[in-house]
Amino acid sequence: MFLSEIESGKYCVIVNVLVSEKLRGRLFELGVKKGEKIKVVRESYKNSPIIILVKNTFFAIREEDANKIEVKE
C-alpha cells in the first residue's frame, strides 16, 4: 500500500521510502522515515499535493512522491 492511497484523516506507518536519494535525505530529516507513524490530513484531489502530519508539523508533498512511499495502516 502506498501513501497516496491513504484516505484523509487516517494514520499509517511508513514501511519504505522509494524516492530519489536527494529527496529521501530531506524527508528523513523531517521525520518521514521507516517506522514513523504519520497522519494523512488531506488526500490528493485531482493530482493536488497531499498534506501529512509528521511530528506535529503539517507538510505538503506532491502526489508523485507520495506514490513512492510505501506504508501500512
Add this chain to the structure above:
Amino acid sequence: MRVCLVGNPNCGKTTLFNYLTHSYQKVGNWAGVTVDSKVGDLFYDRSVKVVDLPGLYSLSPTSPDEKVVVDYLKNNALDLIVNVIDGTNLERGLYLTLSLIKLNLPMLVAVNMADELRKNDISLNVKKLKEFLGVPVVLISARAKEGLKELEGFFKVENTRSKNKKLVSLSFAQIHNEIEKEIDKIIQKKITLTQKNTEKIDKVLTHGFWGFFIFILVMTIVFSFTLKLGGYLGDELIGVIGKISDLTANFALKKGVNFATVSLLVDGVFKGIGSVLSFLPHLLIMFSFMTFLEESGYTARVSFLFDKIFSRFNLSGKSVIPFVLSFGCSVSGIEASKVIENRKEREATIMLAPFIPCGAKMAILGWFSYRFLGGSVLLALLSYFISIVILFLVAKIFKKFDKGENSEGFILELPVLRLPRLKNILSVLFIKTKEFLIKSGTVIFAVSIVVWLLSNFGPNGITYKNAENSFLRLLGEGLKYLFYPLGFSSWESCVSVLSGLLAKESIVETLEILSVDFDSLFSSPYKAFSFMAFNLFCPPCVATLAIAKRELKSVKKLFKMIGVEFAVAYLVSFGINLIGIIISLDIGLILSIFIGIILLVGFAFAIKRIGKGDCQDCKKCRKVNCEIQNHVRLYERIGNGARRRVFSRRVDGREKTNL
C-alpha cells in the same frame, strides 16, 4: 567574540536576532525569510558579534540558503553556537542539534516558543534535555521576550562543549534512534488545539474550489485597497510637494538666485522626486498586506493551492511567494525565490518574476491610465491580466526547451496559522520606507539631474526651456527608429524608456521633467497602451538585474532573461499597436475578420468532433469505438519498486493497463 544563531527554518532565529541586536530585520511565518547571513552587535555588549544564519534542517545542504550556513560553520572560527529550537517541534529540531554537537564546538541550546508550549499544554523537561545533550539549555520566547536575559548571561560562560561524549561520537544514522529513545522523557505532547483548528481552517483554505475563491477574494481586497487608497494618498503627497516646490522657487527668486539654478531645483529635483514619492503609499500599503499574509501563514496555503497548476509549467507552488512579492518589488521577489530547492524551478521563477508588474510599474500604469486612457481602471486590470497570461506562456516555452527528471521533489511546510503582530508589520514598513527613500534619494535624484541637464543643454549650448535643440532630443530621435513599429512616434517617449532601465519610476519622472504636451505625445490611445505594455515587460531596472545575476549565478542566463523580456515586450507592444491601427481603419472590416476567425475555429473543432466523437461511457476520451467500460485508478510499477498512477481499461473483466 562571535555568536551565531543556527536552527530550523521558521523557528524564530531572526526574532531573537532582532531582540539581541535591537535591529529590525524582516520576520515572517514561512520557511526561508532569512536567506543570507546577517551580522549585528549585541546591544548590551558591543564586543559581541551576533550572526543570524538562514534556517536549515541538517548539515547536508539541499538548497542554496542552507549551503550558506554549512559553509559558514565550516569556514569561520566561532566562539559560540546558539542553537535555536522550535519547542513545539522539538524532535525535528534535535536532529540538527545532535549534528551540531558532533562538530564539538562550544554551544548552547535555546528552546524557543515557550509561550506557544504553554498555550498548547506541552510540558518540556529542561533538566532532562540538559542531561541528554550535555550543553546548557534555556527555555525562551523570542516573541514574548521571556528568558532572554538568562540566555545572554550564558554567552560569557566558558567552554560549553557537550559533556555527553557519547553524542559526539554518534554517526548520523544513529542520531534518530538516540532522539527517539529520549524524546518521550523530555516532552509530553498531545495533538494541540491550535493544530486542530489549523487543520479545520485548512480544509477550507486548501480546498480545490473555496481555496481559490478565498485567494481571489483576498487579492481583490489587497489590490483594490492599494490602488484606491494609495492613489488618494499619492495625490495628496504630490500636492504637498508642489506647494513646497513653489515656496522654494519664490524664495530663491526673491533672494536673487539665477534662473538656471531655480529651474534645476523646480523642474529637475522637485518634479522628479515628487513624482516618485507619490507612489510610496502604494508600496507601503502593498507591503503591509503582504507581511500580514506571510506572518499569518497564509502564503504557505497559497503555495499549496498553486503547486498543482505551477508544476505543469516547471514552476513550484513555492513560486507563488516570489511572484506575489514581485507585485511589490521584483528584487524582494527574486530574493524570496531562494526557498525553492529545485534548481530548474528556481531559475524559471527568477527569470519570470520581472513579468509581474511591480509597484513602480503599477505607478506607471496608474499615471498612464489617468493621463491618456481616461482613468480607466479596466485597462489597468487588463494589463495585469495580460502580464500573468504572458508569464505562463513564457513558462511553457521555457519548459519546452528544458526537459528532464525532477529529482528534488517538493516539500512544503504548512505552519500553524497565527495572528500576525502589529509590531512586525510596522517594522517591515519602516525598512521598506527607508529603502525607498534611499533609492529615490540617490538613483532617482541622479536621473532627475541628468535628464534635466541633457534637456537643457544641446550642441549649441544652453537651450533653457527649448528642448527641441537639446542633447536629449538627438538621443530620442535615434531611438525612434527602433521603436517606430511600436508606435512611439515622439522622441520624448523613447528617451523615457531608456531612463526606465535605471528605475522604472524614472519613466514618469522623465516625461514630467520634459513637460511635454501630453495630448500630442501619442497619436492614439492604442499607442499609449502599447507604450505602457512595453514598459511593463521590457527588461527590468538595474537593481533587479543585479539581484537576478547574483541568484542565477550566470551571466549567460542573465542575458537569456533580458533577451526573452525584450522580445516579449517588443512583440506585445507591436501587437497592440497593430490592433490599434487595424481598429482605427474600419470597424466593419474588423468585425467581419473576427467573425470569420471564430467560424474557422468552430469549423475546425466540429471536424475534430465528427472524426472522433464522444465516448459515452466514461467521458474521458473521445474515441468512437471505445471499449473502455470502467476507468479505475491503477498503479504501474516503475523502476525500484516505485509506481505511478495510470488509468486501466477493464475489458471482459480482465485488467489491462493503458495510459
